[in-house]
Amino acid sequence: DVQMTQSPSSVSASVGDRVTITCRASHDIGYWLAWYQQKPGKAPKLLIYAASTLQDGVPSRFSGSGSGADFTLTISSLQSEDFATYYCLQANALPLTFGQGTKLEIK
Amino acid sequence: EVHLVESGGGFVQPGGSLRLSCAASGFTFNNYAMSWVRQAPGKGLEWVSLIRDRGDSTYYGDSVKGRFTISRDNSKNILYLQMNNLRADDTAVYYCTKVCYDSRGYRAGFDYWGQGALVTVSS
Numbered sequence: 512d513v514q515m516t517q518s519p520s521s522v523s524a525s526v527g528d529r530v531t532i533t534c535r536a537s538h539d540i541g542y543w544l545a546w547y548q549q550k551p552g553k554a555p556k557l558l559i560y561a562a563s564t565l566q567d568g569v570p571s572r573f574s575g576s577g578s579g580a581d582f583t584l585t586i587s588s589l590q591s592e593d594f595a596t597y598y599c600l601q602a603n604a605l606p607l608t609f610g611q612g613t614k615l616e617i618k
Numbered sequence: 619e620v621h622l623v624e625s626g627g628g629f630v631q632p633g634g635s636l637r638l639s640c641a642a643s644g645f646t647f648n649n650y651a652m653s654w655v656r657q658a659p660g661k662g663l664e665w666v667s668l669i670r671d672r673g674d675s676t677y678y679g680d681s682v683k684g685r686f687t688i689s690r691d692n693s694k695n696i697l698y699l700q701m702n703n704l705r706a707d708d709t710a711v712y713y714c715t716k717v718c719y720d721s722r723g724y725r726a727g728f729d730y731w732g733q734g735a736l737v738t739v740s741s
Contacts, residue, residue, distance in 0.1 A: 545727030554713055554731035555663065561720040598663055602727045606679045607665040
């Protein structure tokens with residue numbers, strides 16, 4: 512199984528900050544990496560798939576990069592609605608596996 | 619507009635069974651693989667099972683293999699998850715998800731999620 516390790520597990524930031532979250536796969540997963548945002552009590556929302564493709568309707572301040580085993584989600588200028596938990600998902604091989612999540616909190 | 623609506627969640631004793639349903643609309647259901655993802659209270663996301671578009675291939679996570687069965691009725695646009703021999707650690711919100719594909723047609727993740735169905739396993 513492909514293990515996904517996200518870091519940090521939590522981060523505090525302010526509106527306007529630039530934030531980076533990383534995800535490392537235990538095996539080469541090509542570019543089959545997706546990022547999700549989840550707010551309390553809500554279903555996850557797809558932000559980025561295929562490592563860097565922005566899902567329709569997602570603001571351009573979100574961006575993704577990486578390939579192989581190392582991936583990054585960047586929020587260029589935090590907005591108040593971005594405070595949430597973020598997960599990565601490897602879609603390369605079954606079983607599909609998620610990272611453990613990164614909680615983005617207001618400083 | 620895509621809609622995924624789960625039903626069938628509830629309270630069940632250990633060893634019991636439950637069947638979840640997911641009614642899909644707003645897309646051509648039989649063109650897409652579908653999947654179930656769960657989230658235990660206060661925990662992260664866990665992939666549970668996936669079924670291909672025609673229903674001819676199914677896949678399971680190790681924690682549910684042999685106990686859960688995924689199926690679909692393409693004539694009714696419904697996805698199912700039959701859960702047998704339930705355990706306390708199956709307690710979670712279960713999400714029905716639609717698989718999305720990249721530009722070359724490879725599986726790329728889940729682009730639509732239902733609102734979730736809570737399953738509580740307890741004596």
